[in-house]
Amino acid sequence: MKQKTKWLGYLLFGVTGLCTLLIVAALIYMLAEITVRGGHFFTWEFLTANPEQGMTAGGIFPAIVGTVLLVLLMSIVGVPIGTITAIYMVEYAKNDFIFMKLVRFAVNTLAGVPSIVFGLFGLGFFIQFIGSGIDKVVSTDGHLVWGQPNILWASLTMALLTVPVVIVTVEETLRAIPNEYRAASLALGATKWQTIRKIILPNAVPGILTGTILAIGRGAGEVAPILFTGVAYFLPHLPSKLSDQFMNLGYHVYILSTQSTDVEATKGLQYATVLVLLMVTFSLNFIAVIVRYFMRKKAIQ
Amino acid sequence: MIRETVIKVENLNLYYGKKQALNNISIEMYKHNVTAFIGPSGCGKSTFLRVLNRMNDLIDGVKVDGKVIIENNDIYSPDIDVVELRKKVGMIFQKSNPFPKSIYENVAYGPRIMGIKDKNKLDEIVESKLKQAAIWDEVKDDLQKSGLSLSGGQQQRLCIARTLATEPEVILMDEPASALDPISTAKIEELIHELKREYSIIIVTHNMQQAARVSDFTAFFYLGTLIEYDKTKKIFTNPTVKQTEDYVTGRFG
Numbered sequence: 063m064k065q066k067t068k069w070l071g072y073l074l075f076g077v078t079g080l081c082t083l084l085i086v087a088a089l090i091y092m093l094a095e096i097t098v099r100g101g102h103f104f105t106w107e108f109l110t111a112n113p114e115q116g117m118t119a120g121g122i123f124p125a126i127v128g129t130v131l132l133v134l135l136m137s138i139v140g141v142p143i144g145t146i147t148a149i150y151m152v153e154y155a156k157n158d159f160i161f162m163k164l165v166r167f168a169v170n171t172l173a174g175v176p177s178i179v180f181g182l183f184g185l186g187f188f189i190q191f192i193g194s195g196i197d198k199v200v201s202t203d204g205h206l207v208w209g210q211p212n213i214l215w216a217s218l219t220m221a222l223l224t225v226p227v228v229i230v231t232v233e234e235t236l237r238a239i240p241n242e243y244r245a246a247s248l249a250l251g252a253t254k255w256q257t258i259r260k261i262i263l264p265n266a267v268p269g270i271l272t273g274t275i276l277a278i279g280r281g282a283g284e285v286a287p288i289l290f291t292g293v294a295y296f297l298p299h300l301p302s303k304l305s306d307q308f309m310n311l312g313y314h315v316y317i318l319s320t321q322s323t324d325v326e327a328t329k330g331l332q333y334a335t336v337l338v339l340l341m342v343t344f345s346l347n348f349i350a351v352i353v354r355y356f357m358r359k360k361a362i363q
Numbered sequence: 364m365i366r367e368t369v370i371k372v373e374n375l376n377l378y379y380g381k382k383q384a385l386n387n388i389s390i391e392m393y394k395h396n397v398t399a400f401i402g403p404s405g406c407g408k409s410t411f412l413r414v415l416n417r418m419n420d421l422i423d424g425v426k427v428d429g430k431v432i433i434e435n436n437d438i439y440s441p442d443i444d445v446v447e448l449r450k451k452v453g454m455i456f457q458k459s460n461p462f463p464k465s466i467y468e469n470v471a472y473g474p475r476i477m478g479i480k481d482k483n484k485l486d487e488i489v490e491s492k493l494k495q496a497a498i499w500d501e502v503k504d505d506l507q508k509s510g511l512s513l514s515g516g517q518q519q520r521l522c523i524a525r526t527l528a529t530e531p532e533v534i535l536m537d538e539p540a541s542a543l544d545p546i547s548t549a550k551i552e553e554l555i556h557e558l559k560r561e562y563s564i565i566i567v568t569h570n571m572q573q574a575a576r577v578s579d580f581t582a583f584f585y586l587g588t589l590i591e592y593d594k595t596k597k598i599f600t601n602p603t604v605k606q607t608e609d610y611v612t613g614r615f616g
Contacts, residue, residue: 240460242460243460246456246461249416249418249454250450250473250529251451251529252476260472260476
């Protein structure tokens with residue numbers, strides 16, 4: 063009996079260890095494969111040139127620019143909305159209020175909706191409803207400006223996808239701010255808004271930044287939401303206005319591997335593009351950790 | 364001696380939901396005096412203190428009826444501006460709570476929200492209030508240091524300076540020294556003694572010796588009721604009510 067228990071212990075140790083090892087090995091293998099097979103395509107020219115010869119040569123500059131613009135616009139819209147929602151939830155709404163349960167349910171559900179559904183929603187709501195609506199009002203000759211995919215609609219769709227991340231992060235930050243600060247400020251004759259602006263928000267900045275970068279990290283890798291709402295297969299020029307379409311790193315990998323005239327010839331470029339995408343995402347997460355570290359250190363002092 | 368009333372409370376009742384926490388309290392507190400609220404834990408003395416600057420408004424489900432008259436205005440009448448009231452009736456909390464800002468910014472907070480922007484004016488206020496709170500000599504060399512870097516007793520005096528900077532009439536103190544060591548406590552008590560020349564002070568305390576040392580008037584609360592209110596000397600030497608006597612002599616509590 064005793065012997066049996068002992069062996070069961072070894073077995074469990076072995077199985078759990080093996081699973082852990084498997085996960086780590088998978089990650090290492092993935093990174094190694096990408097670096098080895100894409101590494102020598104990863105040149106300065108690759109980062110700064112347009113794709114050439116049916117995507118089998120040249121670089122991915124427009125896709126990098128498109129991805130960065132997309133996440134920037136997404137953050138400009140999504141972060142304030144998420145932050146303001148979190149402020150409402152923590153500072154204004156009463157907790158036992160039934161409306162709050164609905165809001166929380168909505169945020170959680172929004173976070174769990176598959177990203178392709180956001181893409182379809184963006185197409186239906188932003189492009190066909192709002193965009194076409196604007197076109198009907200603005201131009202009478204039936205010329206489409208806003209009623210077709212562009213970087214604005216793609217960014218808004220992406221903002222909707224990432225807003226739960228911001229809300230949850232900022233909400234946690236706000237709840238962590240001691241109530242004594244709120245009481246002290248109100249007791250000094252500050253209004254609620256003055257308290258939020260001068261005491262709550264400055265203390266929430268690290269959380270807002272963390273939320274932003276988590277949202278960017280999520281947004282940079284998503285393809286499904288922009289599929290119908292703004293991403294382009296190939297563009298000879300960079301987007302210059304909100305009604306332009308754009309290229310995107312994730313989508314570019316998909317294009318290279320499925321839509322190219324010579325898929326074999328693009329293999330190295332695919333790996334190199336994935337490498338760039340990973341580097342962008344990793345560096346954003348890395349910045350998040352650094353920013354949080356310094357903000358916390360500052361807060362403690 | 365003619366005493367001027369600063370706060371007059373008439374028939375005040377307070378409910379947490381359906382539970383009544385304060386029963387029909389009437390009391391008059393006087394200008395430039397220190398009034399102490401004593402009583403066992405849960406007797407309602409802190410709750411009553413928070414009635415006086417409407418900090419109870421922040422708690423869900425609190426209902427108040429009765430009158431609290433400060434400068435001829437009932438502070439529970441619908442047309443009163445709570446923000447203005449709290450500038451007039453400042454508050455010091457049990458746990459010192461300086462903002463995570465510099466010493467300077469902590470004191471300048473109140474004047475700034477009242478719209479004072481002039482740097483010289485702010486400098487002047489900060490210096491004079493830190494002096495008044497008897498902490499200037501300890502912090503004058505580095506006003507940019509975080510308020511949180513100070514010791515507990517210094518933090519509490521910083522909080523007092525911060526409250527003084529809004530030029531209140533009345534200062535409410537909710538067990539301001541209960542978390543402090545004896546030396547810091549003595550400094551706070553000495554400060555209270557100084558401050559009553561310019562301000563009216565109402566202090567909740569668990570410590571009966573403290574009440575006896577710092578206050579001019581003492582109110583004894585028990586189970587949400589004001590049992591006895593009189594000159595401190597009388598409460599501690601010759602109370603009228605048996606319950607008060609039992610409490611101040613340590614027979615229960």
